Amino acid sequence: xxxxxxxxxxxxxxxxxxxxxxxxxxxxxxxxxxxxxxxxxxxxxxxxxxxxxxxxxxxxxxxxxxxxxxxxxxxxxxxxxxxxxxxxxxxxxxxxxxxxxxxxxxxxxxxxxxxxxxxxxxxxxxxxxxxxxxxxxxxxxxxxxxxxxxxxxxxxxxxxxxxxxxxxxxxxxxxxxxxxxxxxxxxxxxxxxxxxxxxxxxxxxxxxxxxxxxxxxxxxxxxxxxxxxxxxxxxxxxxxxxxxxxxxxxxxxxxxxxxxxxxxxxxxxxxxxxxxxxxxxxxxxxxxxxxxxx
Amino acid sequence: xxxxxxxxxxxxxxxxxxxxxxxxxxxxxxxxxxxxxxxxxxxxxxxxxxxxxxxxxxxxxxxxxxxxxxxxxxxxxxxxxxxxxxxxxxxxxxxxxxxxxxxxxxxxxxxxxxxxxxxxxxxxxxxxxxxxxxxxxxxxxxxxxxxxxxxxxxxxxxxxxxxxxxxxxxxxxxxxxxxxxxxxxxxxxxxxxxxxxxxxxxxxxxxxxxxxxxxxxxxxxxxxxxxxxxxxxxxxxxxxxxx
Numbered sequence: 201x202x203x204x205x206x207x208x209x210x211x212x213x214x215x216x217x218x219x220x221x222x223x224x225x226x227x228x229x230x231x232x233x234x235x236x237x238x239x240x241x242x243x244x245x246x247x248x249x250x251x252x253x254x255x256x257x258x259x260x261x262x263x264x265x266x267x268x269x270x271x272x273x274x275x276x277x278x279x280x281x282x283x284x285x286x287x288x289x290x291x292x293x294x295x296x297x298x299x300x301x302x303x304x305x306x307x308x309x310x311x312x313x314x315x316x317x318x319x320x321x322x323x324x325x326x327x328x329x330x331x332x333x334x335x336x337x338x339x340x341x342x343x344x345x346x347x348x349x350x351x352x353x354x355x356x357x358x359x360x361x362x363x364x365x366x367x368x369x370x371x372x373x374x375x376x377x378x379x380x381x382x383x384x385x386x387x388x389x390x391x392x393x394x395x396x397x398x399x400x401x402x403x404x405x406x407x408x409x410x411x412x413x414x415x416x417x418x419x420x421x422x423x424x425x426x427x428x429x430x431x432x433x434x435x436x437x438x439x440x441x442x443x444x445x446x447x448x449x450x451x452x453x454x455x456x457x458x459x460x461x462x463x464x465x466x467x468x469x470x471x472x473x474x475x476x477x478x479x480x481x482x483x484x485x486x487x488x489x490x491x492x493x494x
Numbered sequence: 495x496x497x498x499x500x501x502x503x504x505x506x507x508x509x510x511x512x513x514x515x516x517x518x519x520x521x522x523x524x525x526x527x528x529x530x531x532x533x534x535x536x537x538x539x540x541x542x543x544x545x546x547x548x549x550x551x552x553x554x555x556x557x558x559x560x561x562x563x564x565x566x567x568x569x570x571x572x573x574x575x576x577x578x579x580x581x582x583x584x585x586x587x588x589x590x591x592x593x594x595x596x597x598x599x600x601x602x603x604x605x606x607x608x609x610x611x612x613x614x615x616x617x618x619x620x621x622x623x624x625x626x627x628x629x630x631x632x633x634x635x636x637x638x639x640x641x642x643x644x645x646x647x648x649x650x651x652x653x654x655x656x657x658x659x660x661x662x663x664x665x666x667x668x669x670x671x672x673x674x675x676x677x678x679x680x681x682x683x684x685x686x687x688x689x690x691x692x693x694x695x696x697x698x699x700x701x702x703x704x705x706x707x708x709x710x711x712x713x714x715x716x717x718x719x720x721x722x723x724x725x726x727x728x729x730x731x732x733x734x735x736x737x
Contacts, residue, residue, distance in 0.1 A: 330633045337624050444620055 203347055203434055206362065206375040206390055207231060207254040208262065209245035210475035216251055218478060222265040227380055230254040231361030238364035241343075241372060241392075241440060242473050254380050262474070273301075280318060281306065281461070283325070288459050305488060307462040309481060311438030312338040312445070315463050327453055331463070338447075338467055341395035342402060343372070343439030346410050348389045348428035355387040355424050363421070370397045370416045389425065391417055398435070406433040441467045446476075450484035462488060501562045502529040502542055505660060512660075516547070517682055518652030523547045526660050532556060536593070537600030544657055551611035555657055556596065559604035565664040566687045568605035570595035571654045571675060574613040577622070585626065591692060595669050598690075606661070608654045651675060655682030 207230055210216055219226065229252055245252055255261045275294060282289040290301040308315045316335040319328060358376045365371050372394045378384035391413050393401075401409040410433050411426070418426035450464040466472055468480035495503065509525040516523040524544045532541040534556075542555040561567045572595065578588030592607070599605035613619055655678075658666060665685035668676055669692045680686050 330628060333628050333631055333633070334624070337627065447621070 203258075203345060203390065203432070204343075204436060204439070205259045205474065206373075206377065206392075207245075207252050208259055208474050209242065209250050209252045210473070211244075211249050211251065212475055212479065214482075215475045215478055218266075219253060219262060222255065222261050224261055225256040227254040227256065228252075230380060231375070233359070233361045233379075234364070235360040235362070236364035236366055238366040238368075238372070240364055241443075244471060244473070256380065259474075278318060283455060283459065286457055286459070288455070288461065304458070305460045305462065307464060307481075307484060307488075309464050309477070311340040311465065312441065312467045313340055314438060315465070319461075325453070325455055331451060331453060334447075338445040339442050340438040341440060341442050342398040343395065343436045344393040344398040344401060344409060344413065344433070345436065346391045346413055346431055346433045347377070348391065348414060348425070348431045350387040350389070350424065350427075351429050352385075352387060354427065354429070356422055357387060358389075358421065365420055368394075368416050368420065370394060370413055371420075374417055374421065386429070389417070389428075395439075398439075402435065402437070406435075409433075441472055443472065446470055446472060450480045450487070452484065452487055460488070498560045498562075499529060499531070499540055501560065502526075502540055502557065502661075505529075505562065505662070506542070509660060516652075517656045520548050520652070522652045522656060524553070524653060524656045524660060526555075534596060534600075536596040539596075539600075542661070544653075544660070546653060553611055553653055553657065554609045555661060556607040556609060557661075558599045558602070558606065561604060561606050561661060561663055563662050563664065564604070565685075567663050567666050568599055568602055568669065568690060569658070569663070569666040570599070570605075570607045570669040570692070571651060571679075572607055572609050574609065574611045576613060576619060594692065598669070606663075608657050610653055612653075651678040652682055655679055655684050658684055 208219060210219070231252065231254075234246070240246060244250055276292050276299065277294070278290055278292045280291045282291060287302045287304055288306050290303065290306060292299050292301065308318060310318075312335045316332060319325075319332055319335070358374075358379075361376050361379050363374045363376075365374070370393055372392045375390040375392075376388075377390050378386060378388040393409075393413055410431060414426050414428065414431070418424070445467055447468050448470065450462060450468040453461045453463070455461065462484045464477070464480040464484040466474070466477040466480075469476035469483070506526045506529055509527070512523070512525045514523050515521060524546045526542050527545050528543045530541055532539040537558065540557045542557060544553045544555065546553065570591075572588075572592050575583075575586060575588035577583035578586045579592055582589060592609075595607050599607065613622065658679075665687040666679075667688040667690050668679065668686055669690040670676065671692050676686055676689060
């Protein structure tokens, strides 16, 4: 089940090859049945030459695969950095307790505003000011999402994989997630709200906005959509980069004493989306490796 | 149709089925698709429109006299600048450079300007305005461009090289202060017969921009407009402002 992205797309052979290396079943060309004339959040997904894919285990199979072999620390919130000695100290909290990590190079792979927040404290860092000014011009957009499950006897099977409504002020898309599976037990829909609507309800209880979103979908799809067997909601505060924001490559900030902070992510490569995030991360990794090897 | 225009039309006719392996890392291929008269305030030119296989940006060659099959053709490669070329912004010297090139080529009676629609590629114009915003905050051009993720000079002259070959220009004398432009053109197989210095006096708004270009990007610019490099001794063809 995909709670955020409902499918991946790309044109770069390297990126598509990286997807192919993820174990499990990829559904090529999904979504293949598209309804509605509303604008997709990533219009490039539907241009000639773009390849669309969904994964049976969910799109997060890709980042999990990329993280294989890495020492991943979960449930920890990074709050800032300090320069001490020869290294960078990463300040964080875990379970309310302060923790820290020490490294020579630190890479931020976050949404632009999240990176900006972490770079906001150490004012004296050389070269940081243009980067902060730049990131301040690169907003991200939120997205409220709902996964809704329906018992087959209480639902209709939508005749599409994804629907982009053209008239709804609330709904950006509805994905028919159970269409990714053979003989699904439930009809599963994923509803994603438009950025402006999502921003307006950022501080609203989900018990209020979820019925509104389901109701909007029900008016367009069928009354059964308003009565799911169960649902799960999530607010993505930084769902994606604003489509008018795009940079040509990742940033690598040289601090004093050969310490470096790299910044990569969707914003830092042309085209946006997961492909841009992957490309910028790879580009930054190659730069770090090249410089480390002299 | 006069003889010169007919030669250009022959190129358009020939290019109708043109396909090649392309130039540069993006395998860029162009086709000449139309030719027309272009009377301007600087004199009478022909304009040839080019399609390319990379994006929807249509580029043009603005041609004075007969350049097809000729060598040592005076040429300017000009990258589109909406704010300077069309709106008359004095934050840069683009309009001055374009007008000086058209005027000089008109006086010479033969030559061409390749006008490349490079600014609008991707969200280039948006990022240029962002760079201006950063400059307004006290950051110079190169710093801003680096912060925006661009290389110092990220323009790719594969398009220009292919356009010159399509027009069968045997060699060119390039009107530029940009050494990167010369090297790129040579790298794409263009015979550069020389450089025509293209020095224009700065104004109060773009002096900082031009000084940055000279200091950080290696452009050949002297702010007294004095002749400082061997190739700038070509006074017989130097632009008006350098004379």
